[in-house]
Amino acid sequence: MKTKRRIRNTAVYILLFVLSVAFLAPIAIILMNSLKGNFYISQAPFTPPDSETFVGAENFIKGFSQSDFMRSFANSAFITVFSVAGIVLLTSMTAWYIVRVKNKFTRLMYYFFVFSMIVPFQMVMYTMTYYAFELQLNNPVGIVFIYLGFGAGLSVFMFSGFIKSIPNEIEEAAIIDGCSPIKTFFLVVFPILKPTAITVAILNAMWVWNDYLLPYLVLGSGENKTLPVAVQMALTGGYGNKDMGALMAMLVLAILPIIIFYLFCQKYIIKGVVAGAVKG
Template identity: 60%
Template sequence: MRNKLGKTLTYLVLIAVTVVVLFPLFFILLNSFKGKFFISKQPFDLPVGNLFVGLENYTNGLLKTGLLQAAGWSFFITVVSAGLLILFTSMTAYYLTRVKTAWTNALYFLFVFSMVVPFQMVMFTMVDLAGKLHLRNPLGMCILYLGFGAGLCVFMFAGFVKSIPMEIEEAAMIDGCNPLQNFARVVFPVLRPTAVTVAILQVMWIWNDYLLPYLVIGVSTPYKTIPVVIQMLVGTNGNKDMGALMAMLVLSILPIIIFYMACQKYIIEGVVAGAVKG
């Protein structure tokens, strides 16, 4: 009897938490279908009757912000940066773990050190340097992300490389593999679970990052990313179109939820692994 009561109570609490977690999402979803003048007056009413405006907010918002184009650039920058990070930092981590000199030790220390430094410390000088090197464009962004992500990625890969037994690599070398072939055919396949973890952490960070693309690419180019566009929509015009804002928030969250549903197991595992190591 007591057990049953406890069970029911537990479920009640869990359902209450579920409501709290989902409420903000339903709030913007419902309001995205309401006329913009009703949002502030009747924010918690359902979008029915004369409140309902169909997809008007969506079409308005898309025209005003160019969110679809931003989604394209967000996607491009995220995928290319994460790809570069996986490829190059796994190689670097492998090299730094296998070649033991004072230089490689110092370099490894620098990578780990960079994880501690807050972005504000380098933001001004980095943007200046990026300008001189002509990196203030989408491809340049990817190179900058390779540099910013290198610390955590090298650290995570290096932790795993240490646990790979040397014997299998030695066997490959005796069979005539050069270090590159050895890395591609023997080491990297073993690193794959770590690569998935690293990829998920980097994708989440780059997709959601606001300050770096805002400072490097800015608002007056066609290469804006989603967070930059959302910030512009609210930040620039005093007379906000709240309907459009709601619709654009919904559209920004949608791809994340789809991505999450598609690979939630990897995401949760990856984030936990990253947290424990970082």
Template identity: 40%
Template sequence: MTWNRIIGFIATLVLAVLFFVPFYFVFVNSVKSFDEIMMNSAALPRQIVWSNFSQAWHVLRFNQVFINSLVVTVFSIIGIVIMGSMAAYRLARAKTVVNRVLFYLLISQMVIPFQSIMIPLVQFAKKLGLINHLFGLVVCYYGFGLAFAVFLFHGFIKGIPKEIEEAAIIDGCSPYGVFWRIVFPLLRPIMISVIMIDTLWIWNDFLLPLLILQKPEVHTIPLAVMSLFSEYLKQWDLALAALVLCILPMFVFFKFLQKHILEGITAGSVKG
């Protein structure tokens, strides 16, 4: 083994340890009592307190907030993928000046800081009756998520040969049929990447739900966890147990899509 490989192995090991340190603190402290967390948060638990999870589930009404997060995430992702792919296909294939301007206007949204439009967003959402409704939050995610989705889909669609679509048209396929039967299935690699990125963003998002969902019964998981922290009390034992419950669905999701995620990352890197 050469020195370059040894140095590379050590560097990789150090990065892996640094990456897993936050997970260590979350998982280890989720099974500790509050007093033990305060005494030494880095030590292994002297006594495992499994009741933290049941208490967190009860206090946060975790079944309800989990369903709220799941509904918001699923419907947001479905809308972003469908509308983003359709818009990108139109903008990529119809090469007009208007479409080019629309594309650049759309992706320019990605450089606008969210904090600069928070107040106008809440005022506009109130006028449309979107406050305190899960559907209202989903609509907001459409607005903020479509730009990046269109950007990714647009670049991928430009790499799809037009001859495939022309052959389908000759065979009698309608424009909608060309997209749904030919183009849309070919978008699977980049679609998986969009789903992965946006699912992680929407599931863990805190600020936008905080602005739109003000009633406890429509809270998502991040908002529910916030209720464990007040001015005089911070329930770290329950909060960390709740974080573990929040992480587990994402772990299962990414484990299930692991193969497809790798396909999305390597899409277009090899020709043939």
């Protein structure tokens, strides 16, 4: 019995190990190639770098200097940070308003927000881009406003669900203790919402950071482009000889922040992503 179990466990471990290797392989291959000379990447993509092919950080240096990688990285960081902060703050306020002020208008607002969750982006991509240009939102600051509008659906929905479970009495106690509605929200309601706020922040951060089509349409592929747009441009744009080494380095640099972020906040990320899935 015991040996049978041991054999079975060993088999399971071997299987899981093989699968892990398969899951990590694509990332490992990119990393491996980013350290190889240009020529060897297309010649022998699956062999690890050796003394002959190893070029150290050369590709990374090229990657930084050639494409305006740093600029795109900064754009993405700026847009992600401010969009997420704006979404978390403003949609939580809106959700509280919708849940606590019950009338036909707020109910209608809620239905619109929920409705927006099922509409695919392609449905509004052309017209939204039109308004973005008309209203001069086609810059890294303006796009934050657009992200607020697009993120509102899921975020209001998730905050509302949680706010409904907070007893009204806590807010009434705050009113009696001397809070105005604004103080009630910031001193009492928002601190209680913190777990949901973390979930909403993670879901939106993953979305905005990785989003391609919206920033491509609104910001274009010029100096305001975000990281995914830069990656797409670098890997598909133009003909002729591409600097494969620099491109590999770019892919690695694009993945790296996410993986570091993931390894540090793994618990929250997995919880947040699952909560978003189950609710949405």
